[in-house]
Amino acid sequence: MKAEAVADHITGWLKDYSAKARTRGFVVGVSGGIDSAVTSALCARTGLPTLVVEMPIHQGKDQVSRARDHIAALTARHPEVAGQEVELTAVFDSLVAALPGEPEGPSREMALVNTRARLRMTTLYYLAGLHGRLVAGTGNKVEDFGIGFFTKYGDGGVDLSPIADLTKTEVYAVGRVLGVSDAILKAPPTDGLWGDSRTDEDQIGASYPELEWAMAFNGDEAGLSPRQAEVLAIYRRLNAANQHKMVPIPVCEIPRAFR
Numbered sequence: 001m002k003a004e005a006v007a008d009h010i011t012g013w014l015k016d017y018s019a020k021a022r023t024r025g026f027v028v029g030v031s032g033g034i035d036s037a038v039t040s041a042l043c044a045r046t047g048l049p050t051l052v053v054e055m056p057i058h059q060g061k062d063q064v065s066r067a068r069d070h071i072a073a074l075t076a077r078h079p080e081v082a083g084q085e086v087e088l089t090a091v092f093d094s095l096v097a098a099l100p101g102e103p104e105g106p107s108r109e110m111a112l113v114n115t116r117a118r119l120r121m122t123t124l125y126y127l128a129g130l131h132g133r134l135v136a137g138t139g140n141k142v143e144d145f146g147i148g149f150f151t152k153y154g155d156g157g158v159d160l161s162p163i164a165d166l167t168k169t170e171v172y173a174v175g176r177v178l179g180v181s182d183a184i185l186k187a188p189p190t191d192g193l194w195g196d197s198r199t200d201e202d203q204i205g206a207s208y209p210e211l212e213w214a215m216a217f218n219g220d221e222a223g224l225s226p227r228q229a230e231v232l233a234i235y236r237r238l239n240a241a242n243q244h245k246m247v248p249i250p251v252c253e254i255p256r257a258f259r
Contacts, residue, residue, distance in 0.1 A: 003173040010162050010174075011045045017160055018048055018134060025049035025080070026136045027128045029120055029155075031192050032066030034184055035163065036138040038171050040070070041178040042162055043136050044078040051127055053084045055120045057092045058195040066183050073181065086123050092116060113193045117154025128159075137161040140171050142208060146215045147235060148242025149191075149204065156245060167215075168208035204238070206231045 018025065025048035028040040043050045052074055054067040071083035095115065101108045124135045137158030143149040144164045150156040163171055168189070175185060188199040189208065201207050206214070213228075214235035224232065 001170055001173055003170075003177045006166070006170070007042065007045070007174050007177055010042050014043060014136070014160075014162055015046045015048065018046070021134060021159075023134050024132045025051075025134075027051045027053060027124050027131070027133050028136045029053050029055060029124050029138070030067045030070060031138075032063040032070070032184065033187065033189060033192070034168075034171055034175050034180065035140055035143075035189075036067075037070050037180045037184045038175045038178060039136055039138045039162055040074060041175075041180060044074050044081045045178075047078075047080055049131070049133065050074075050078070050081045051084055051131060051133065052081060053086060053124060053127060055086050055088050055123055057088045057116050057119070059089075059192060060195075060197065062187070063190070063192050066181070066187060069181060070184060073179075084127065088119055088123065092119055095119070114151045114154055116193050117151035117191075118157075121154050121157040125157075134159040137164065139164055141165055141167050142211050142215060145246055146211060147204065147238035148245040149200070149238070150245065151193075152245050155191075167212045169212060204234065206234050211235055 014026070026043040026046075028036065028043055028050065030036040030040050030052050031054075040050065040052045044052075052071050054064065054071060056064050068085075074081045075083050092115070096112060099115075101111070121135075127133075128135045135158045137144075137155070137160065139150050139155065139158075139161060140163055144156075144161065163174075166174065172185065188201070190197075190199045191203075204211070210231045211234075214232045217232060221229070221232070
């Protein structure tokens with residue numbers, strides 16, 4: 001992949017989209033991970049006002065420090081970039097205390113994980129509305145269109161998706177040409193929603209390179225190794241289970257005879 005050409009193309013696309021939408025730049029949530037780092041760096045390259053927001057909710061110290069360092073690097077290089085930290089831990093804890101449901105259990109735990117992402121989305125849209133800007137999404141191709149590894153109306157609630165046609169491997173390649181820090185490039189991918197050290201691979205059961213292979217696979221399954229068969233099964237299971245995230249919201253169409 002021609003990473004520099006891709007970075008230039010996305011930068012131009014972002015500028016054109018903002019101009020057509022008659023908005024004044026972008027708002028991007030950053031987590032200390034590669035996807036948000038690349039997205040925010042691409043938005044910064046447009047020269048348009050870009051607000052880069054870190055929103056900790058019981059966040060690991062390493063994630064917070066990587067996000068802060070990334071914001072500092074962007075603001076040092078780009079005069080139109082500003083950083084913002086919105087501490088949401090107390091807000092989240094208050095919401096948890098107010099919500100009904102059993103105090104323990106996997107269903108409640110997953111519901112609260114998604115609530116974290118939706119609380120961040122609400123914060124980003126507040127800031128976007130305040131400044132007349134667009135919320136730039138940070139999802140990559142495998143997450144957004146392969147296995148649906150995002151929260152509906154959480155990190156999936158965005159105005160535009162600059163890197164959603166890039167695989168994770170390609171996102172890393174673009175990150176390197178953009179000068180994303182080694183700390184972010186080397187950090188294991190994580191959604192940072194659980195308050196512990198679990199990685200994306202821990203949750204999914206496969207690495208991103210494996211998922212990229214599965215997403216592109218259309219060959220003879222008879223020749224697959226046991227691990228390849230396992231990864232393909234993981235990919236297909238998640239792709240099927242998360243179709244509701246990846247297809248347009250269904251609309252019940254009323255027959256003409258009823259009108």
